[in-house]
C-alpha cells in the first residue's frame with residue numbers, strides 16, 4: 680500500500696503530529712509547501728493547523744490544484760486552539776475531488792495567535808500516542824478496503 684503524509688504547519692504543532700504518524704508507519708512526512716501533487720497512491724494522511732477557520736494556505740492550494748482524488752483514501756488530521764473546523768474544509772475539498780475521507784484525528788496545539796496562552800503543553804505525549812493509534816487504524820481500514 681502506498682501511504683503518504685502531507686502537512687501544513689505554521690508553528691510546528693501539526694508537524695509534530697505528522698512526525699508521530701510517520702514514525703508509527705515508517706513514512707517520511709512531507710511539508711505541503713513543497714511542490715507535489717495529492718493525486719495517486721492508496722492512503723493519504725493530510726494534516727493542517729487551523730487559521731481563521733481554514734487550513735494552511737499550502738494545504739488549500741494542494742487541494743485546489745488536484746484534478747481528481749478518485750481512489751484515494753484520505754485520513755485527515757490537525758491541531759487547533761479552539762475548534763478544528765479546518766477538517767470540515769478539508770473533508771469537503773477531498774470529497775469534491777472524488778476522494779474518500781476515512782477518518783479524522785485532531786488534538787489541541789499551543790496557540791501562538793494568542794501569545795501561546797491557549798492549549799499550552801499540546802500536542803502532549805498522550806496526544807501523539809493517540810495520533811499513532813489513529814494512524815494504525817486508518818492503515819488497517821485502508822488495507823481492508825483494498826482487499827474487498
Ligand SMILES: Cc1cc2nc3c(=O)[nH]c(=O)nc-3n(C[C@H](O)[C@H](O)[C@H](O)COP(=O)(O)O)c2cc1C
Nearest residue numbers: 688689690691692693728729731732760761762788
Ligand atoms: C494566525 C493564527 C490563526 C489561528 N486561528 C485559529 C482558529 O481560527 N481556530 C482555532 O481553533 N485555532 C486557531 N489558531 C490556533 C492554531 O490552529 C493552533 O495553534 C494550531 O496548533 C497551529 O498549528 P501549527 O502549529 O501546525 O501551525 C490560530 C493560530 C494562529 C497562529
